[in-house]
Amino acid sequence: MRILLNLEYDGTDYCGWQRQKNGYAVQQAVEEALEKLPGHFSGLTGAGRTDAGVHALGQCAHVDYAGPIPPEKLFLALNGTLPGDVRATASRRVLDGFHARYDALGKTYQYRAWNGTVPSAVFRSTAGFVQGKLDVQCMDRAGQKLVGTHDFSAFQSTGRPVRSAVRTVTELRVLREDGFVVVRISADGFLYNMVRIIAGTLFEIGKGRLKPEVLEDALVRGDRDLLGPTAAPEGLILLHVCYSEAKMGQNILTGREG
Amino acid sequence: MRILLNLEYDGTDYCGWQRQKNGYAVQQAVEEALEKLPGHFSGLTGAGRTDAGVHALGQCAHVDYAGPIPPEKLFLALNGTLPGDVRATASRRVLDGFHARYDALGKTYQYRAWNGTVPSAVFRSTAGFVQGKLDVQCMDRAGQKLVGTHDFSAFQSTGRPVRSAVRTVTELRVLREDGFVVVRISADGFLYNMVRIIAGTLFEIGKGRLKPEVLEDALVRGDRDLLGPTAAPEGLILLHVCYSEAKMGQNILTGREG
Numbered sequence: 001m002r003i004l005l006n007l008e009y010d011g012t013d014y015c016g017w018q019r020q021k022n023g024y025a026v027q028q029a030v031e032e033a034l035e036k037l038p039g040h041f042s043g044l045t046g047a048g049r050t051d052a053g054v055h056a057l058g059q060c061a062h063v064d065y066a067g068p069i070p071p072e073k074l075f076l077a078l079n080g081t082l083p084g085d086v087r088a089t090a091s092r093r094v095l096d097g098f099h100a101r102y103d104a105l106g107k108t109y110q111y112r113a114w115n116g117t118v119p120s121a122v123f124r125s126t127a128g129f130v131q132g133k134l135d136v137q138c139m140d141r142a143g144q145k146l147v148g149t150h151d152f153s154a155f156q157s158t159g160r161p162v163r164s165a166v167r168t169v170t171e172l173r174v175l176r177e178d179g180f181v182v183v184r185i186s187a188d189g190f191l192y193n194m195v196r197i198i199a200g201t202l203f204e205i206g207k208g209r210l211k212p213e214v215l216e217d218a219l220v221r222g223d224r225d226l227l228g229p230t231a232a233p234e235g236l237i238l239l240h241v242c243y244s245e246a247k248m249g250q251n252i253l254t255g256r257e258g
Numbered sequence: 259m260r261i262l263l264n265l266e267y268d269g270t271d272y273c274g275w276q277r278q279k280n281g282y283a284v285q286q287a288v289e290e291a292l293e294k295l296p297g298h299f300s301g302l303t304g305a306g307r308t309d310a311g312v313h314a315l316g317q318c319a320h321v322d323y324a325g326p327i328p329p330e331k332l333f334l335a336l337n338g339t340l341p342g343d344v345r346a347t348a349s350r351r352v353l354d355g356f357h358a359r360y361d362a363l364g365k366t367y368q369y370r371a372w373n374g375t376v377p378s379a380v381f382r383s384t385a386g387f388v389q390g391k392l393d394v395q396c397m398d399r400a401g402q403k404l405v406g407t408h409d410f411s412a413f414q415s416t417g418r419p420v421r422s423a424v425r426t427v428t429e430l431r432v433l434r435e436d437g438f439v440v441v442r443i444s445a446d447g448f449l450y451n452m453v454r455i456i457a458g459t460l461f462e463i464g465k466g467r468l469k470p471e472v473l474e475d476a477l478v479r480g481d482r483d484l485l486g487p488t489a490a491p492e493g494l495i496l497l498h499v500c501y502s503e504a505k506m507g508q509n510i511l512t513g514r515e516g
Contacts, residue, residue, distance in 0.1 A: 126381070
């Protein structure tokens with residue numbers, strides 16, 4: 001049977017979600033933890049790749065399982081074999097055709113930066129850092145230009161070619177939370193480094209070093225060079241992946257199928 | 259001249275602020291970093307001890323300095339020699355008689371706990387953990403009984419005898435922040451483990467395992483056993499130490515002394 005896992009991780013010590021030639025991937029940590037449980041697991045597939053140093057509160061992954069552990073208890077068993085920087089927060093049976101990546105309707109990411117005089121000690125691995133005064137209202141207003149369906153070609157790093165760079169951003173908010181500046185973005189999908197390029201550009205706009213209009217210009221001209229730097233990975237966190245209940249199989253989920 | 263340092267630290271890898279026979283103290287890390295700077299430093303004294311694993315965003319400490327670095331630049335120089343989990347966030351000259359510990363008018367601590375099904379991966383060293391449903395409104399209401407001047411004898415761990423356990427709590431708030439439950443307390447001073455005992459007791463009250471009345475009973479009877487467990491250190495953070503400008507020497511602070 002196919003299982004949907006909800007996963008949380010501190011990406012500091014990992015080369016990202018995806019298995020790489022060099023470095024230890026979160027995917028590998030989860031696979032090794034699954035292998036220590038009774039039964040047989042295969043085909044662990046994440047909803048999205050996260051880069052080295054990037055965190056997740058709500059990563060999702062599917063895996064096929066034949067074994068004695070009830071699907072809704074699997075996450076508890078898995079926490080017994082996972083390292084402390086990776087946690088399974090929920091598990092449920094889904095339809096056999098369900099796919100964590102292809103069936104994702106949308107994702108929400110958060111970029112959080114410590115906005116102080118000096119980089120933070122306490123939050124050095126779970127937040128980025130932006131020095132100096134930021135006009136957060138101006139950042140939020142500027143960001144609204146990205147909401148909607150656009151060709152985001154300018155908002156990606158090279159290295160992962162895609163067929164189409166058209167994505168729909170459904171929400172973008174910039175706000176202050178205690179000593180942090182937070183950029184929260186929901187979209188039907190994201191290009192490689194898209195959130196970190198948006199965040200890095202909004203920080204430049206907030207400092208007054210770039211004009212708010214660069215966002216619209218970059219959408220029209222598809223030119224990465226118009227935008228700010230890619231913000232550091234430690235500030236990025238995958239908050240949520242959204243699926244339709246129909247795709248997952250609602251009866252199966254709630255354990256009411258029989 | 260006497261300097262007031264503002265310090266931030268991730269207490270995870272330290273035995274606390276204060277030098278101990280076993281373990282490496284934050285105080286020691288700061289002293290060693292000061293020694294690498296030009297000039298002579300002596301008598302580094304913190305506003306308050308923090309326990310092993312406890313963090314600080316706003317620890318204060320005074321130190322005497324004879325050397326070439328201007329007081330208001332000292333924190334920047336210090337960050338060049340401090341380890342990454344300790345940061346100096348400000349520095350200023352204060353009156354020679356100023357004392358970081360004795361002159362503190364009050365402190366604000368925050369206890370933050372991840373309130374989920376399983377312990378957090380991302381926040382495992384910077385937050386505590388409380389499982390299950392919590393009635394946060396009930397916790398906040400119950401906590402108001404502690405506001406004011408009381409004998410907090412029941413709210414301390416043994417090991418650090420004090421002349422008087424009378425303290426004035428000026429504010430206590432319990433609130434939700436995203437996936438966290440946060441207890442924020444300001445007082446003119448705190449007994450050993452006082453915040454962690456208050457937090458641990460409020461969590462039991464929030465779960466319905468202890469009645470709100472235990473707080474008042476414990477104040478009256480001075481009985482530690484009436485209260486909940488001491489909450490884990492990683493959730494505790496020293497937010498702020500408050501001083502009177504007169505004690506510090508306002509003119510000196512702002513560099514306008516002539």
